[in-house]
Amino acid sequence: MPTPTYTALANVTLGSSASSVTFSSIPATYRDLIFVFSGVVSAGGGEVVRITFNGDGNSANYSAVFANGDGSTTSSGTNARRFGLMYASRSQTVASFMDYSATDKHKTYLSRTGGASNALEMIAGRWANTAAITSFQVFPDANGFASGSTLSLYGVIS
Amino acid sequence: MKLIESKTLGTAQASIEFTSIPSTYTDLVLLVSGRSSRSGTYVDNIQIYFNGANSNLSSRYVDGDGVNRGSASQAVGFLGAIPAATATANTFGNLSVYIPNYAGATSKSFSADVVQETNATNAYMEITALLWNQTTAINSITLFALNGQLIAGSIASLYGITKGSDGIVTTS
Numbered sequence: 253m254p255t256p257t258y259t260a261l262a263n264v265t266l267g268s269s270a271s272s273v274t275f276s277s278i279p280a281t282y283r284d285l286i287f288v289f290s291g292v293v294s295a296g297g298g299e300v301v302r303i304t305f306n307g308d309g310n311s312a313n314y315s316a317v318f319a320n321g322d323g324s325t326t327s328s329g330t331n332a333r334r335f336g337l338m339y340a341s342r343s344q345t346v347a348s349f350m351d352y353s354a355t356d357k358h359k360t361y362l363s364r365t366g367g368a369s370n371a372l373e374m375i376a377g378r379w380a381n382t383a384a385i386t387s388f389q390v391f392p393d394a395n396g397f398a399s400g401s402t403l404s405l406y407g408v409i410s
Numbered sequence: 411m412k413l414i415e416s417k418t419l420g421t422a423q424a425s426i427e428f429t430s431i432p433s434t435y436t437d438l439v440l441l442v443s444g445r446s447s448r449s450g451t452y453v454d455n456i457q458i459y460f461n462g463a464n465s466n467l468s469s470r471y472v473d474g475d476g477v478n479r480g481s482a483s484q485a486v487g488f489l490g491a492i493p494a495a496t497a498t499a500n501t502f503g504n505l506s507v508y509i510p511n512y513a514g515a516t517s518k519s520f521s522a523d524v525v526q527e528t529n530a531t532n533a534y535m536e537i538t539a540l541l542w543n544q545t546t547a548i549n550s551i552t553l554f555a556l557n558g559q560l561i562a563g564s565i566a567s568l569y570g571i572t573k574g575s576d577g578i579v580t581t582s
Binding site: 257258260261262263264266270272273274275276277278288289290319320321322323324325326341342343344346364365366367368369370371372373374400402403404405406 | 411436437468469470471472479480481482483508510511514516517518519520521523537538539540541571572573578579580581
């Protein structure tokens with residue numbers, strides 16, 4: 253029997269649309285975290301999903317660089333708290349939070365996000381804080397996550 | 411994360427197939443080390459389809475080869491590029507495919523990270539978003555090289571990931 257390396261911490265399938273989803277009381281006992289989203293936006297064509305760690309809503313404490321493509325053109329830029337893309341057609345995000353419980357380094361994440369019918373993107377982000385991540389909130393710029401969307405969080409054992 | 415099945419090719423094969431995938435997990439992760447027999451070139455496409463039918467698939471990618479970047483969409487299950495016959499000997503491409511909610515009753519949106527590095531002029535890295543526009547549960551997966559065979563030494567491993575409770579999640 254192989255050693256399980258992913259431990260399921262939380263999973264939610266939205267019963268109604270939500271403007272944000274918060275994962276809290278995250279134990280510090282894992283090496284990394286993996287976040288997975290599959291779903292659609294509750295209204296509109298598409299929008300950027302952002303992230304807040306430990307309730308820190310000051311965008312000055314965040315930075316992110318992204319590169320994306322829509323099937324014909326590519327672009328790259330910077331955009332604080334950028335975490336994902338979500339569309340009216342089904343899209344997904346898989347993101348890694350590296351060494352999230354360390355207290356001697358700023359926290360970084362790597363996100364791969366988008367949908368086959370729209371655009372996709374890779375994002376490297378940083379939260380300029382050495383505190384361990386104990387909670388985070390994901391939220392789209394406007395509207396919300398549609399009912400039926402699934403969000404999961406896994407801990408990875410070192 | 412639990413290993414469902416791992417396959418290592420002893421001889422070149424047209425495809426690698428996982429069948430009778432149980433529906434008891436939340437997500438699937440597929441890890442692949444692959445190389446194509448395609449002759450006369452250094453690269454081939456690796457593709458995927460589900461439940462025995464190569465249809466209802468679309469994909470969109472962003473890639474870079476060390477010089478150029480690009481993006482395109484296709485009406486197939488394109489995952490990315492792997493080395494082929496003229497690529498540096500003994501080099502294989504690496505793929506990580508994440509399939510959320512594979513047993514759910516919605517269309518299946520999933521993603522792939524694909525890299526190859528051959529210590530040569532041309533090598534690709536890609537991220538790809540894919541959609542299987544079917545609401546049935548995924549019970550089999552087929553991988554194949556578009557213009558050749560997957561050569562001996564290619565490996566594909568399928569893992570299942572089980573969901574946890576929602577006790578630490580709040581919505582607003």
